Amino acid sequence: MNSKIWLSSPHMGGTEQQYINEAFESNWIAPLGPNVTGFENSLQSYLANNVEVAALSSGTAALHLSLILLGVGQGDEVICQSMTFSASANPIAYQGATPVFIDSEPDTWNMCPVALEKAIIDRISLGKTPKAIIAVHLYGMPYKVDEINKIAQQYNIPVIEDSAEALGSTYKGISCGTFGEFGILSFNGNKIITTSGGGALAVKNAELKKKAVFLATQARDEAPHYQHSVIGYNYRMSNICAGIGRGQMEVLDDHVQLRRKVNQYYVTYFGNIEGVSVLQEPNSDYFSNHWLTAIYLDPKIHGEKSAEDLRLLFEENNIESRPLWKPMHLQPVFEGTPYYGETVAENLFKNGLCLPSGSNLTEAEMERIGTVLDTFFQLKLKHTFTY
Ligand SMILES: *Cc1c(COP(=O)(O)O)cnc(C)c1O
Numbered sequence: 440m441n442s443k444i445w446l447s448s449p450h451m452g453g454t455e456q457q458y459i460n461e462a463f464e465s466n467w468i469a470p471l472g473p474n475v476t477g478f479e480n481s482l483q484s485y486l487a488n489n490v491e492v493a494a495l496s497s498g499t500a501a502l503h504l505s506l507i508l509l510g511v512g513q514g515d516e517v518i519c520q521s522m523t524f525s526a527s528a529n530p531i532a533y534q535g536a537t538p539v540f541i542d543s544e545p546d547t548w549n550m551c552p553v554a555l556e557k558a559i560i561d562r563i564s565l566g567k568t569p570k571a572i573i574a575v576h577l578y579g580m581p582y583k584v585d586e587i588n589k590i591a592q593q594y595n596i597p598v599i600e601d602s603a604e605a606l607g608s609t610y611k612g613i614s615c616g617t618f619g620e621f622g623i624l625s626f627n628g629n630k631i632i633t634t635s636g637g638g639a640l641a642v643k644n645a646e647l648k649k650k651a652v653f654l655a656t657q658a659r660d661e662a663p664h665y666q667h668s669v670i671g672y673n674y675r676m677s678n679i680c681a682g683i684g685r686g687q688m689e690v691l692d693d694h695v696q697l698r699r700k701v702n703q704y705y706v707t708y709f710g711n712i713e714g715v716s717v718l719q720e721p722n723s724d725y726f727s728n729h730w731l732t733a734i735y736l737d738p739k740i741h742g743e744k745s746a747e748d749l750r751l752l753f754e755e756n757n758i759e760s761r762p763l764w765k766p767m768h769l770q771p772v773f774e775g776t777p778y779y780g781e782t783v784a785e786n787l788f789k790n791g792l793c794l795p796s797g798s799n800l801t802e803a804e805m806e807r808i809g810t811v812l813d814t815f816f817q818l819k820l821k822h823t824f825t826y
Contacts, residue, residue: 441807444758447629447731450694450799455686462678470496470656472678474685481688482624482639488617490641491648494676494684495655498603498625498638502573503530504651504674505599505621505640511536511570516562516777518596519573520550520582521766522784526625527575527601528767539569540768542780546721548733548763548787549582550574551780552590558779559594572598576605576615577764578793579631579698579730580718584610584618599623603638606631607695607728616641626680631694631730631798632687634680695728697798702729704805705794712816714740731793733763738790746792749815756811763791 458474467473475494482492495501511517513535519528521540531538539558544551555572562569572591574582591598600619602608608615616622622641626634642648653659658671676684702717709715714737720727736745746762753760765788768778795808 441757444795444800444804444807445629445797446759446761446793446795447797448799449628449633449635450690450797452686452690452693454689455683458682458685459679462682467678470673470675470677472681474678474681475676478634478676478681478684478688479639481685482641485688485691486614486617486622486641488613490617490622490643491645493640493642493648493651493655494681495638495640495674496676497636497674498601498623498627499526499530500655500672500674501621501623501625501638501640502527502599502601503533504654504672505623506530506534506536506571507654508621508647508650509571509597509599515570516567517571517573518555518558518562518569519767520575520577520601521768521778521780522548522764522787523575523577523601523767524603524764525767525770525772526603527573528773531573536570537776538767538773539777539779540766540773542778542782543784543787544583545783547577547580547582547725548718548784549577549580550587551783552583552586554780555587556590558777559590559596561779562777563594568594569596572596573601574598574619575601575603576608578718578733579605579608579728580720581605581608581610581615581725581727588618597621602641603627604630604730605728607691609726611724612726626684626687631698631728632684632691634676634684634687637676637680637684639676694798698729698732698796699727701796701798701800701805702727702732705732705734708809708812709734715816729796731796733791733793735787735791741790743789746790750792752815753808753811756807758795758808758811760795761793763788763793 515536598619602616603625605615626637655674660666766784
């Protein structure tokens with residue numbers, strides 16, 4: 440059996456181990472230390488745009504802290520993109536608030552500005568002004584930043600920018616993760632860089648970062664004994680994980696280039712196949728890290744079940760591919776929550792597929808993927824290798 444080809448797997452650069460060794464040598468085996476500070480500084484200068492970064496235990500923790508810092512609580516409503524990973528929406532429930540889900544638009548597959556504005560107007564008319572908007576750069580593709588920000592400003596609702604999949608992506612030359620009042624990053628195992636597990640929160644000033652770190656380290660008041668005036672959390676990143684992160688930052692731009700190369704391979708490949716579109720930047724304002732390459736199979740040409748059939752054929756060949764994120768408004772756990780939009784996200788979910796996209800895919804692996812695609816689309820010609 441051929442070895443497994445993963446959708447997206449950890450890809451070490453080489454220096455990660457050195458930073459971990461330094462942590463051991465200096466005995467900083469704790470959720471603070473020089474690697475945490477170094478990793479934060481490195482993220483800050485990479486993102487630029489004057490953000491302050493707090494390294495945390497996960498992207499989910501960063502989302503949760505954002506909601507807490509915005510004062511979201513019991514009975515509040517928070518708007519959230521429907522087509523996303525559940526981690527975007529779960530922290531709303533942690534706070535006892537209700538998510539209001541929004542459909543995607545067809546250009547970036549992210550939050551539809553038209554549905555967003557409709558939702559805001561409707562919620563306000565019901566006496567429920569949303570407390571925040573969680574917008575997601577899915578698969579690394581920037582959402583319509585100008586449109587979403589304009590609406591958010593008009594109604595004075597803060598944006599939490601879920602940039603978990605979009606480190607290295609930009610919109611009009613500015614880093615994703617710096618557009619919202621809060622920007623969140625994830626360094627889980629399959630993200631563009633990994634710390635084995637981890638995340639970060641990007642905020643606009645040192646005061647906000649201080650508040651985030653305070654909450655992330657059990658909200659301890661200034662006193663010699665342990666005194667607490669608010670509920671705290673244990674959300675800080677470990678100095679060992681941060682060491683991996685420092686090493687990964689050295690290869691982040693390479694990873695972006697490699698993922699974009701994989702994407703280009705698929706774009707070229709599907710350029711010759713009718714009824715398959717690859718998620719692409721709508722214009723040069725958008726620059727995606729192409730964390731995952733996702734395709735949409737037109738059901739009128741390929742039939743209703745073809746994305747799943749393709750996934751199964753990949754699986755037979757020990758290759759991992761994955762359906763697009765199932766929209767949150769279709770998830771049993773969020774049944775009955777308000778939803779605004781049409782069926783864009785639902786159609787994408789039914790007919791879309793994420794293809795192997797790792798920065799560590801070899802030429803031989805790309806060739807195996809190409810052979811499966813040839814078989815599926817019944818290409819008579821032998822696949823011409825262009826990776
Ligand atoms: C991975 C991911 C998260 C959560 O990040 P973790 O570090 O795994 O907690 C949140 N939102 C999106 C869109 C993600 O892909």
